[in-house]
Amino acid sequence: MANAAGAAQAVLLRDDDNVAVAARPIPAGSRLSFGPESVEVREPIALGHKVALAAIAPGEPVRKYGQVIGFASRPIPAGAHVHVHNLKADLFERDYAYATERPAGRTGEPPRTFQGFLRPDGRVGTRNYVAVISTVNCSASTSRYIADRFRDRDFRADYPNVDGVFAITHKGGCGLPFEGQDHKNLERVLAGFANHPNVAAYVIVGLGCEGAYAEHLIDSQQLTLLVRNGDGRRPTAPPRPRVLNIQDEGGITRTVEAAVAAVEQLLPEANAWRRSEQPASKICLAMECGGSDGNSGVTANPALGVAADLLIAQGGTAVLGETTEIYGAEHLLTRRAVSAEVGRKLVDRIKWWEWYTGVFGAEINNNPSPGNKAGGLSTIYEKSLGALAKAGSTALVDVVDYAQAVPGPGLVFMDTPGYDPPCTTGLVAGGANVLVFTTGRGSVLGLKPTPCVKLATNTPMYDKMKDDMDLDAGPILEGESVESVGRRLFERILEVASGDLTKSERIGVGEEEFAPWTIGPTL
Structure with a gap:
């Protein structure tokens, strides 16, 4: 940030910029000064909008952050509002200059820590949730009903270390090419949430006939359940996740009851996790x-x-x-x-x-x-x-x-x-x-x-x-x-x-x- 002007009315980000950014609404007639140069504002400039510091001819670049943000689409007088009415985003060449400016980074910062949940794989959770994961939109409402059964309960009374039970629902899971890019993306996302360090346990809820079916998700992504052993730092042989398919369970109502019972079984295990001091490197x-x-x-x-x-x-x-x-x-x-x-x-x-x-x-x-x-x-x-x-x-x-x-x-x-x-x-x-x-x-x-x-x-x-x-x-x-x-x-x-x-x-x-x-x- 090169300079501020007029009691912080505007900010000049780099010395070679030809626009400044309004730090507050600027009335017409105000005068902005940056070093020896000054300009009279020709029209009201709203907070966050740009004002020209010099005349800019059509086709000339407009610079902010010391970089080109577009080109004047018509003459822009000094002091004028610079926006979509007089600025266009023409294509221009960028010099990628690969790996030529590798910065060293900061040094000398004292070590910092936080209180987190250390998982068996070495990652650290900042939260400790139980998730209800829907494989397909057809099981989204059912997954929501399951999570709803736990919303009004006082988790802190019985399970003080559990942040809650939440549903992962979406609009996909079928009508997509099997093992195509969208199928792989969806499975990678669902697996990322299931295996997330902030998730202690989960159940999977499907319909039963969807393209992105649960067993394929489990096998392709090698999904397992997180299990504590002793002090919680050593993994045991983890069990496969619990899957409930609406068609197999006999409909929505039976699925909800079975899944609620499954979550009830997971809560004590999730509650067994404790926060401990962890290095900030785990964030x-x-x-x-x-x-x-x-x-x-x-x-x-x-x-x-x-x-x-x-x-x-x-x-x-x-x-x-x-x-x-x-x-x-x-x-x-x-x-x-x-x-x-x-x-x-x-x-x-x-x-x-x-x-x-x-x-x-x-x-x-x-x-x-x-x-x-x-x-x-x-x-x-x-x-x-x-x-x-x-x-x-x-x-x-x-x-x-x-x-x-x-x-x-x-x-x-x-x-x-x-x-x-x-x-x-x-x-x-x-x-x-x-x-x-x-x-x-x-x-x-x-x-x-x-x-x-x-x-x-x-x-x-x-x-x-x-x-x-x-x-x-x-x-x-x-x-x-x-x-x-x-x-x-x-x-x-x-x-x-x-x-x-x-x-x-x-x-x-x-x-x-x-x-x-x-x-x-x-x-």
């Missing part, structure tokens, strides 16, 4: 932004990048997704890749998305959404550059497929859509045990079994939605440093990992957002 952090605005890349996303850097300095893992929302900024990650091979894996995914969207007559740059635009974002390049700030400053160590188990430590990229529910579903299926979600417009996502920390980009929205937002990054616009807010966020991550509830958990949000990515045709 796998998912990073997501949604309902973004023009200040997402100025406040919340850079602050999350600081928190990710701090976690990686502890030996932890941070995973970034949303391939369609780093489009136009991917060259900044390829330069930070640990090898040219890793960088090319990312570019391969970008090229696949160009092909995939083209099949349907769409373009990746048909983005941002109307809400993003209302918040000041004009092009996909601008949105992508702001989104990429979540990735902090460390090296990119790997690129993985959707819902693939995330290796660590370090910064990992997962190929996902930009749409929040399927993106976060993939990140959590990959093993993320904490999720931080930045938002400027006010997204309210949660996703069991992983706690979701909501970070607001601006104070007006935070004040309006305090019941849903966990932390405010808006003070950055008032002069607090990005580093300071990032460190506060890192401390909040440790608190949440230790069991402190997020706002979405207190409200009960987190089951409807489960949405595996569907790529191909429905048959």
Whole structure:
């Protein structure tokens, strides 16, 4: 951030930018000064929107973050509002410069710990749930009925170490090519949730005739149940998961009763787990932004990048997704890749998305959404550059497929859509045990079994939605440093990992957002 002007009226992110970002609504006639230069604002500029600091001719690049975010579609006078009416996202060449700028990362940070559930495979849970997993939409309502039987019960009285029983339901599971890409994606997601470190036990509920049937899921993904032995640190020979098919059980009512009895048997086992002190290196952090605005890349996303850097300095893992929302900024990650091979894996995914969207007559740059635009974002390049700030400053160590188990430590990229529910579903299926979600417009996502920390980009929205937002990054616009807010966020991550509830958990949000990515045709 190069400079702020007019009592923090606007922020200049880099010295060579030709636009500044409104830190608060700016009336017409205001004068902004950055160093020796000043400009009179020609029209009202809303919070998060851009103002031209110099005249920009048609076809000339518009720069923010020191990068091209688009090109002037008509003459833009100094002091004018820069937005979709005078800015377009033409294609331009990016220099990928693979593995040429590998950063060293932070050093000298004192070791940190949190209180978590150490599992037999060495992973650590930040929550301790029992899951009811539906294989197909035909068993979704039944799975919900099973979980509902446990909602009004006082778990803390009988099972103080169990965070709850929740249902994993979705719209798929049939009408898809058997063992095709969508079938494999769905099984990988379901297995990722079943084997998640935040899930102590689960039952599987199917219809009985679906394409994505339970026994195939168990065998192809090698699903087993987690079992404690003695102090809980040594695995025993684990049993196969309990499967209840509605057709075999004799209908919905009988299935619900049988499944409730099965969950009752699992609860004492789940309750036997205890939190213990664990190194921060055991945290796998998912990073997501949604309902973004023009200040997402100025406040919340850079602050999350600081928190990710701090976690990686502890030996932890941070995973970034949303391939369609780093489009136009991917060259900044390829330069930070640990090898040219890793960088090319990312570019391969970008090229696949160009092909995939083209099949349907769409373009990746048909983005941002109307809400993003209302918040000041004009092009996909601008949105992508702001989104990429979540990735902090460390090296990119790997690129993985959707819902693939995330290796660590370090910064990992997962190929996902930009749409929040399927993106976060993939990140959590990959093993993320904490999720931080930045938002400027006010997204309210949660996703069991992983706690979701909501970070607001601006104070007006935070004040309006305090019941849903966990932390405010808006003070950055008032002069607090990005580093300071990032460190506060890192401390909040440790608190949440230790069991402190997020706002979405207190409200009960987190089951409807489960949405595996569907790529191909429905048959």
